[in-house]
Amino acid sequence: MSIEDFDPIRIRKDFPALDQTIHGKPLAYLDNAATSQKPRAVLDVLSEYYERDNANVHRGIHELSRRATVAFEAAREKVASWINAPSAAECIWTRGTTEAINLVATAWGLDHVGEGDEILISVMEHHSNIVPWQLLAARTGATLKYIEIDDEGRLVLDGLESLITERTKIVSISDVSNSLGTINPVKTIVDASRAVGAIVMVDGAQGVVHTKVDVQDLGCDFYAFGGHKMCGPTGVGVLWGRLELLEAMAPFQGGGEMIQIVERDQSSWAAVPHKFEAGTPNIAGAIGMGAAVDYLSNIGIEAIAIHESEIMAYAMAQLSLVPGLRMFGPSSLDDRSAVISFTMGDAHPHDISTILDTEGVAIRAGHHCAQLVMKHFGVSATARASFYLYSTQEDVDRLVEGLDQVAAIFG
């Protein structure tokens, strides 16, 4: 779809949850960085799967199992093409981004990271891209190092060569920050890592939602993302990894589906990706995520990105007029995704969110699983409005009107 044909008002009609009132006011849903709403096309695929095809995958010879397996593997092809993975076999179904990162930190990390080695992440990471590496460092004796952020919430890359050294085994970085909206220069980090032979993992939970991601062009080794922020169901996500790395890795979890032969004392493993998919997977979730890719592909991620940058330009301009409002993150729209974190005078972000909720405006308030970011800026929490393909200027106006109420109460 071209941007001329892109109509958020029409797109909203695809999302049943957007069509409701909250406390008597129409819902303005601005918590998309936490999770997106789901289009009817995805909801229908989920219920059709359970109503007609429900069966376990890869196991049965009967027709329902065949159908479920075909749909499950077709969804793998769809998510692979969404990120331009060279092969669907390189896409492992996980519970989400968090599990994908834990998979790498455990299955790759425990065999490749040891005492004296270094793991590099950044201060702006979501806890999902911090804690797994802390666990790995504690188990192996490796050192966890951080790329700092500046006052606009950008990575400080001066002196990157002193942070990425021969001791660095893995660098794990988000392509887009969930708390600040910063779009990170992943390729620069990949180049510096390649120079010392370090592996690069990208936390793509926010990136894959808003821009065209091409893992081959990025040049990273692992890319993690989930379904629920991109119109798909919760509880499903993908780890993409380079085939030779995945093939050389030990399994993450043991169980059914991931084996070739089980003997009394040992077992051999199924081929990638099944080696990493122990137990019954989230079959409906995977099929639903495939349907979300179809839905978004029909609209076009490029048109969505243009729409979001227009909404962001409008929102930043309107919010900059609100007295006492402090925005966090890059001031330039060029390196900023569809997220605005802010504080307002002495009003606690939870109070801001509560007052907005009474006006039907849903935002997030808290540390956004990014406590290191909060610490960097000397705040305990922020309010966060985040936009998506169905966001409108009216949503932004409703947010600003709600903030007038906050100002009236808190002065």
Ligand SMILES: Cc1ncc(COP(=O)(O)O)c(C=O)c1O
């Ligand atoms: C940057 C980032 N990383 C990781 C996660 C965790 O993702 P998931 O819910 O798919 O486990 C999130 C979710 O908010 C996120 O924004």
